[in-house]
Amino acid sequence: xxxxxxxxxxxxxxxxxxxxxxxxxxxxxxxxxxxxxxxxxxxxxxxxxxxxxxxxxxxxxxxxxxxxxxxxxxxxxxxxxxxxxxxxxxxxxxxxxxxxxxxxxxxxxxxxxxxxxxxxxxxxxxxxxxxxxxxxxxxxxxxxxxxxxxxxxxxxxxxxxxxxxxxxxxxxxxxxxxxxxxxxxxxxxxxxxxxxxxxxxxxxxxxxxxxxxxxxxxxxxxxxxxxxxxxxxxxxxxxxxxxxxxxxxxxxxxxxxxxxxxxxxxxxxxxxxxxxxxxxxxxxxxxxxxxxxxxxxxxxxxxxxxxxxxxxxxxxxxxxxxxxxxxxxxxxxxxxxxxxxxxxxxxxxxxxxxxxxxxxxxxxxxxxxxxxxxxxxxxxxxxxxxxxxxxxxxxxxxxxxxxxxxxxxxxxxxxx
Amino acid sequence: xxxxxxxxxxxxxxxxxxxxxxxxxxxxxxxxxxxxxxxxxxxxxxxxxxxxxxxxxxxxxxxxxxxxxxxxxxxxxxxxxxxxxxxxxxxxxxxxxxxxxxxxxxxxxxxxxxxxxxxxxxxxxxxxxxxxxxxxxxxxxxxxxxxxxxxxxxxxxxxxxxxxxxxxxxxxxxxxxxxxxxxxxxxxxxxxxxxxxxxxxxxxxxxxxxxxxxxxxxxxxxxxxxxxxxxxxxxxxxxxxxxxxxxxxxxxxxxxxxxxxxxxxxxxxxxxxxxxxxxxxxxxxxxxxxxxxxxxxxxxxxxxxxxxxxxxxxxxxxxxxxxxxxxxxxxxxxxxxxxxxxxxxxxxxxxxxxxxxxxxxxxxxxxxxxxxxxxxxxxxxxxxxxxxxxxxxxxxxxxxxxxxxxxxxxxxxxxx
Numbered sequence: 001x002x003x004x005x006x007x008x009x010x011x012x013x014x015x016x017x018x019x020x021x022x023x024x025x026x027x028x029x030x031x032x033x034x035x036x037x038x039x040x041x042x043x044x045x046x047x048x049x050x051x052x053x054x055x056x057x058x059x060x061x062x063x064x065x066x067x068x069x070x071x072x073x074x075x076x077x078x079x080x081x082x083x084x085x086x087x088x089x090x091x092x093x094x095x096x097x098x099x100x101x102x103x104x105x106x107x108x109x110x111x112x113x114x115x116x117x118x119x120x121x122x123x124x125x126x127x128x129x130x131x132x133x134x135x136x137x138x139x140x141x142x143x144x145x146x147x148x149x150x151x152x153x154x155x156x157x158x159x160x161x162x163x164x165x166x167x168x169x170x171x172x173x174x175x176x177x178x179x180x181x182x183x184x185x186x187x188x189x190x191x192x193x194x195x196x197x198x199x200x201x202x203x204x205x206x207x208x209x210x211x212x213x214x215x216x217x218x219x220x221x222x223x224x225x226x227x228x229x230x231x232x233x234x235x236x237x238x239x240x241x242x243x244x245x246x247x248x249x250x251x252x253x254x255x256x257x258x259x260x261x262x263x264x265x266x267x268x269x270x271x272x273x274x275x276x277x278x279x280x281x282x283x284x285x286x287x288x289x290x291x292x293x294x295x296x297x298x299x300x301x302x303x304x305x306x307x308x309x310x311x312x313x314x315x316x317x318x319x320x321x322x323x324x325x326x327x328x329x330x331x332x333x334x335x336x337x338x339x340x341x342x343x344x345x346x347x348x349x350x351x352x353x354x355x356x357x358x359x360x361x362x363x364x365x366x367x368x369x370x371x372x373x374x375x376x377x378x379x380x381x382x383x384x385x386x387x388x389x390x391x392x393x394x395x396x397x398x399x400x401x402x403x404x405x406x407x408x409x410x411x412x413x414x415x416x
Numbered sequence: 417x418x419x420x421x422x423x424x425x426x427x428x429x430x431x432x433x434x435x436x437x438x439x440x441x442x443x444x445x446x447x448x449x450x451x452x453x454x455x456x457x458x459x460x461x462x463x464x465x466x467x468x469x470x471x472x473x474x475x476x477x478x479x480x481x482x483x484x485x486x487x488x489x490x491x492x493x494x495x496x497x498x499x500x501x502x503x504x505x506x507x508x509x510x511x512x513x514x515x516x517x518x519x520x521x522x523x524x525x526x527x528x529x530x531x532x533x534x535x536x537x538x539x540x541x542x543x544x545x546x547x548x549x550x551x552x553x554x555x556x557x558x559x560x561x562x563x564x565x566x567x568x569x570x571x572x573x574x575x576x577x578x579x580x581x582x583x584x585x586x587x588x589x590x591x592x593x594x595x596x597x598x599x600x601x602x603x604x605x606x607x608x609x610x611x612x613x614x615x616x617x618x619x620x621x622x623x624x625x626x627x628x629x630x631x632x633x634x635x636x637x638x639x640x641x642x643x644x645x646x647x648x649x650x651x652x653x654x655x656x657x658x659x660x661x662x663x664x665x666x667x668x669x670x671x672x673x674x675x676x677x678x679x680x681x682x683x684x685x686x687x688x689x690x691x692x693x694x695x696x697x698x699x700x701x702x703x704x705x706x707x708x709x710x711x712x713x714x715x716x717x718x719x720x721x722x723x724x725x726x727x728x729x730x731x732x733x734x735x736x737x738x739x740x741x742x743x744x745x746x747x748x749x750x751x752x753x754x755x756x757x758x759x760x761x762x763x764x765x766x767x768x769x770x771x772x773x774x775x776x777x778x779x780x781x782x783x784x785x786x787x788x789x790x791x792x793x794x795x796x797x798x799x800x801x802x803x804x805x806x807x808x809x810x811x812x813x814x815x816x817x818x819x820x821x822x823x824x825x826x827x828x829x830x831x832x
Binding site for chain 2: 145
């Protein structure tokens, strides 16, 4: 249905034909045909920025500073008072990787300047970005070197071979029934990360981590784990980058998923894209480059997407959509957990925060069949990891929509 | 003026306040406030694509194939029947780098699949992208490894250290007065390139080259040089990527600058961005990945920019803008050459194709002063290379606009 009569897809997401819980790979904040976004799309401001696209790094329009304040800066994570705008999630992560500690601490020598022109050390230094097994941070050469989900994304592409990765906790669900063993697993992963930091042949400049590993299989970890990571990055003088490309902008029940960690020191950098339509990263003031053009490109983001982000934020606030995600998420989790108990051997490990949820099927093939059958029932979801189904509905997804989805799930687990 | 009263910048590019010959770093095709683009910006199609942004790789809207045909494919370079869409010039080049020969020829082994997950060979192979000294291909980790213009762009950023670069011809102008020595210089550079290809420790998977090195200083080479390069890439089984991010879309007097070369075999890949507003690359059918998701990301470009590209093409055709660039360019070159003769020791090496022009000043500081003085006279231009001024006017730039610019240049060279 989704593919045969695709035009319906856009008309009404609660139509009989399709209900979408994957939302263009987790990137639609307000669903299809949002009236507020349609109104903003025809505003004179939007048309001017669409037609007269500026090179924001050198000739921003006079309204740009105000647009930044009204959009990204109004939801800047605690402690991060600066923003760098980009075009997509991969670019956000890669430009963030360019702001590593060494660039901030050491004076630039003539040898640095001449050697970097030959792609040689010390100007092109032997520095690594550390990441986690199962992490996904994009598909360009730098970001792909930190991505560890599917081999098919990586094979044949040259990578930074010295960019280490470390195990991410593999928790058991439900979390409240496996506290002791999950704590042990997180301690094991923290120890492994510290080993990498301590003994890496190549100095580690920055660490990147997702609050919930999404493409990797919706793998969670506790606030305590992330606080432990933050402590390690402080101890070993490593920048901490939190990749909120998929988790950011409300679906987890917090605007930024890392707010749930209550860190004693904020991360150094938080990257975003997807549901904000716009992309970029927030950072601490001391991460700012010390000279112009050190982190630069022609467009430096897109003002029309920043204008959309501003509209999305207005809608999130006026309709209390973060609360909606928490409420709908609680309902979804309760109901899915009941289905898990009612139909053992079908879905399992129901997990998530807000509506940012997932569950497992017994095998990869069962998962693929499950997703295909759901689609035949008019429900679009996505796979992640080896055998998980992930739910990434729009922020306006409510109990009444959840009921349509739950009804389809029950039909599928009953073999219909 | 440009910075003090910036709102004027967008109102009228022939106003008394500012005339723009740099155009948001060579990225504005039709100038400010194009009526045709304004009309397209409010079309229902544009608003639908702006509000319901699709993940083009998995759920394109039903109109997407037609949009591709009406936009990019209607100007596909000869021999290149496929297009891959992206978000910006750097991303276009990097995703093109991912399609190197090895991926097309060798079967994928289990060892490839397991080793690439650890960023290790053979799955993450030791393969290089070859480029030229003075070349500029972007600022992400892969593209920056092939960029060789300014040290400040590269210093402190880890690079692919085995990605070789080779000398690009340094020609003398006017070209018709230095034929013999320029031919010798080009032969020297071809020989150097062949040495690199023959003796590189790391296999070279692809070569990337700009038709005119822009950021590097508007460095030209003859069609014969590029034919020689094409022959070498065929001989050593290396993909040839032509980076038309800055040269593409008409300003040189051809739609694609490489059309002027009359190659016996088309390049394998041609990348684009900037004046097309949209970005991506054309390629031969055999460069297409052999499996889905091998070259992929969430948005895979942006349909609203493709819709703009379609409108830009309509305008280029109906207003014969490529002919306009040739005519205005001929006029500009004649007049600038006369100023060069009339005021020796000021501007020199006037060069270019169409309105894609440049000239030199005696020193880097003279160039900076010249650009600043032109700006004080209401004319915005850009620097490139150590001591060049580059002109990148919109495609609608005509003789009457050129006269305003030429008048300001004469005032500045006369010390006013």
